Amino acid sequence: MTGESRPGTPAATRHVVVMGVSGAGKTTVAQGISARTGLAFAEADEFHSPANVAQMRAGVPLDDAARLPWLRDLAAWMAARSAEGVSTVLACSALKRSYRDVLRQGPPSVEFVHLDGPAEVIRDRMARRAGHYMPASLLESQLATLEQPHPDESVLVLDVSLTPDELVSAAVDGLGLRTGLPTGG
Template structure:
C-alpha cells in the first residue's frame, strides 16, 4: 500500500472506513465496489448517479468533462461520504477520481479515505466498454480519461490492482489488503 493514514476515534465516534474504487471508465469500478460492499457491509454509492443531467448529456454526446464540470460533482461525493461518516457509517464509492486534485477534494469529506485503483491495459478496458450495454459513457472518451489519469502518489493511502484479474479476486484482494472486516452489520458500519 502507498501512504497509510487511518482515522482515529478520539472524538468518541465509532471508527469508520471510506474506500473509493477508482480508475477509468470500463475498469470495473462499480462491480468491485459493489462486491466490497456485499462482503463487508460498507454503504455503496455509484458516483455516476451524482452527475448532473448536463454532465451526462455532455458525456453521452462524446464530449469529455472539464474540471469546472467535475468540481460540483466531486464536492457532492465528498459531502455524501462526510454525511455517512457523521452517521457513523462506512462507505465504498465507485468513482473515477482520475487526478490527484480530484482525490484531494474527495479526502475533504470523511477522514481517512483509501483508494483502490483498478489499472490495466487500455485495450482490455476498451473491449469491456464496447461490450457493455446501457451506459452513457462511450468508449471514445477512454483516451481522454487515460490522458488525465494520475496514479496514486506515495503519500496517498491506497493500492493498485490489475484489471485483468477476475472481479471476485479483485474484491478479495482489496478487502484483504485494506484490512477490511467481512460480515459486518447490514447498517454499513465497519470496524477497524
C-alpha cells in the first residue's frame, strides 16, 4: 500500500483496473502488476453470476442490467480492501464509461489502464487461448460496446501489441507504482 497512515486510520491505498476487451491481456497484465508491486489481484470474471457465465458461454453478450450487480460487487470488493488498507489491481473489461463510473464508486480513487489496439492482434490472442468461457465470436460485440475513455478520465492507454512484460512495465511506470509494495491486511 502507499501513503502514510495515522494510528487508527487505514493507509492510503491504490486501486488499479486493467481494462479492455476480452483477449486484450487484462489478466496477464494485472497479475504482472500484482507480482511486481504487491497489489492484491482479482479477476473480475470470477465475480460473474452463474447465469452471466452461461449466457456468455452461449455466445450471448450481457446487457447493462446483467452487468450492474457484477460491477457493484467489484466496486464493493475494492472498497472493502481499501478499508483494510489493502491496495488492489483488478482485471475487468470496464468497456463503458458508465461501468467505469460504477467501479469508481467503490474505493476513494480508482486508476485505469486500458489495453487497446488492433482487433486482429486481439482476435489472434483469443484464438490461441484455451478454456475461457468467452468465445471469440463475442469480440465484435465487445468492440462495438467499448467506449474509449474520455480525456477527463485520466486513463493510461497502452498498446496491446507490446509484450506482456512491456505492458506490465509501462503500467507500473506510467502509474508511478512502487515495486514490492506490501498488500496490507
